Amino acid sequence: MSTSIMLFTRDLRIRDNPALAAACGADRVVPLFVFDDAILDGPFAAPNRVRFLLDSLADLRTSLRELGGDLVVRRGDPVAEVARLASETRAETVVLADERSAYATRRLARLREEGLTVAAHPGITVVPPGELTPGSGEHYRVFTPYWRVWDTTRWRPAAEVPEAVRLPSGVRAGALPRLTALTAGSPSPDLARGGERAGRRRMEEWLRGDAARYEEAHDDLAADRTSRLSPYLKFGCVSPRELAEAAPDGARRQLAWRDFHHQVAAAFPALAREDYRPRGRTWNDDREALAAWCDGRTGIPIVDAGMRQLHREGFMHNRARLITASFLTRDLGVDWRQGLRHFNDWLADGDIADNAGNWQWVAGTGNSTRPDQVMKPLRQASRFDPRGDYVRAHVPELAGIEGARVHRPWTLPGSRRDALDYPAPIVDVG
Template identity: 80%
Template sequence: MLFTRDLRVRDNPALAAACEAGQVVPVFVLDEAILDGPFAVPNRVRFLLDSLADLRRSLRELGGDLVVVRGDPVAEVARLAEKTHAGSVFIADERSAFATRRLAGLRRLGPDISVHPGITVVPPGDLTPASGDHYRVFTPYWRAWEAARWRPLADVPEAVRLPSGVRAGPLPRLADLIPGSPSPELAPGGERKGRERLAAWLRQDAAAYDDVHDDLAADRTSRLSPYLKFGCVSPRELAEAGPDAFRRQLAWRDFHHQVAAAFPALPRDDYRPRDRRWSDAKDALAAWCDGMTGVPIVDAGMRQLHREGFMHNRARLITASFLTRDLGIDWRDGLRHFGDWLADGDIADNAGNWQWVAGTGNSTRPDQVMNPLRQASRFDPRGDYVRRYVRELAGVEGSRVHRPWTLPKSQRDALDYPQPILLPE
């Protein structure tokens, strides 16, 4: 059983099928190609290590264990399969360009490769329009997604029977894998923490999700995105448990996965090319990255990102629009910076949303601009979100916190906060 982005024992169809088949060697491969690439940032690797430790604990409670090795997944699976005389390899169905290459390599091995759903609610490719290989617009996809028959939830295995003589090996420390430290308020990873978060959200906020999920100061979003990214919670289970408005967000996630499966260059190339010249204003990009643009709602979002390895969904839209529409800077620069910090940095979802905001992706309104001041007035009317993350402005009262440049000069000078690099129209 090769775990990838399905680090859980509940509703894991591949794990359930493997346990039904006989003795199982659960394995996770710390891929050298990924560790040497842009994935390997402290927030995601720390979250991954938490998740692996929790998965190992769960498998041991079922009588098994988790083998953790470092190297090339295909080579390591081949070595383990030969050593244990494995007849099959079970794996979750993932359609990213990287996962597609990995699966092709696994298929060249001797054992049978058994592929199962579990990464998305509806696997990419299961829903196709009559006119093409994938949906390019969300609304018709959403209608098809709602009407689709979802697979049944998989049971937790009663036991995981590990062959004798299999050594699990120690889990590495973060410092063993990459340099750097994670965000100080990064959420802990793992299925247990994910399910605790899910239970609390369902109990406290899920019923009001449609009314509050855009309220920046309320902070009542599910915060389940990193647990979805690593498969610590099941998207299929969430689709059944969550309210309609939340289910729509899961459909957006599936939508971007099917777009990325059909257009693997989504993180690099414009999905819908437009005749546009991007600015190379490095100072403006640096100010945006550092949360020092002088536009408080933008800076608050960027500082939340650095502090927590997470950003509120509305703030993601505001900060992305400001970078691409107001500053005219390439969406790929924003995607790269988000990728450096987000624990939930899903390639398909992150790139799909950046292109949607920039007007090069799947938006039906490619010229839409989100004015940050109007957004702040609507979604942070009292300025509480800004004061939480932009500490220089903590003493500014009411909505004036969104326009500190309008304060008297003596008060403005005392703030030690930059003038805006650009005043939104």
């Protein structure tokens, strides 16, 4: 009787999960998730992501139990835990999602060194990194040609949900740990719930509604008509291939950007640490300015609104991400790595490839074809929050200011300005 181990990593779902479908081809399967101490002891164990992860695992366990199985939970080194379970259950095969980060690549190599048959299947991205390559190099360095090829590529077929998950007898499932056992600090008060069920509800709601107006509305800060599916994609609660198949063209393009950054990170594993395209720029070591930016107290309302949303929700509207990142790197001249670090501390969707790729794009050290582009915050505010509703929603000190004047509170008459519990701008933005 054959037995396989299904090692869940960033594919916490049962629908359209090629690795799970392949693992369930064996007579018995051990669905396994390992809380990896190498990650929990590092900077990526942020409270928002850990809380979202625990939600997602609890939901995955429920789904597996409905199929007759369970989620086996362990903590430690994933390779050691897989080897131990393989010995206990006489499993011949280990199956997992094909992930191309530097850490995941090392993990895959170590699993194979254990003498096990290891199979990696797609599912983290729509198109796996390395599947599309230009004739002139190992990866695409500019998005537009990548998009043209991506958009005409035939995607893999959807994987079927297993009819049953049969766990070997005698395997102890283990309990999911409490949040406080995994991370210090508290999650954002308005953090979304994780899990496949929550992700699919959100996806279906968005596809029925705001998706039809994506092109005209996705940059409208106050309307908040973006999909908000990024954390569900980060943890694999929603299949990116399934979403791409159903989404309108503009949203599919954003999924292509996600795939683009993953193939860049696979080719340049230092993307979160080193300039992809060094520009010889000297950054300002202005700790007071960095602290004001982190705290949402720069005196520039559109910037502060974005940072306050981040802290409140563990999420930030994509247009606000661009505005706040441009302000930090262009107006304050602070190193993009400092901003990346703060975003990583708070974003539930904090994906190494996507987050670093976007920060470098804004800072001019990444894959942008316009490395000198600056997103002037007041111009961005007038375009994407023309009535000031986004600012008023996230900066309560300014809630009583009417209309677009909320973007320039320093121009109010002296008595009204002095009555505000809001700082003056830390830098002149015009």
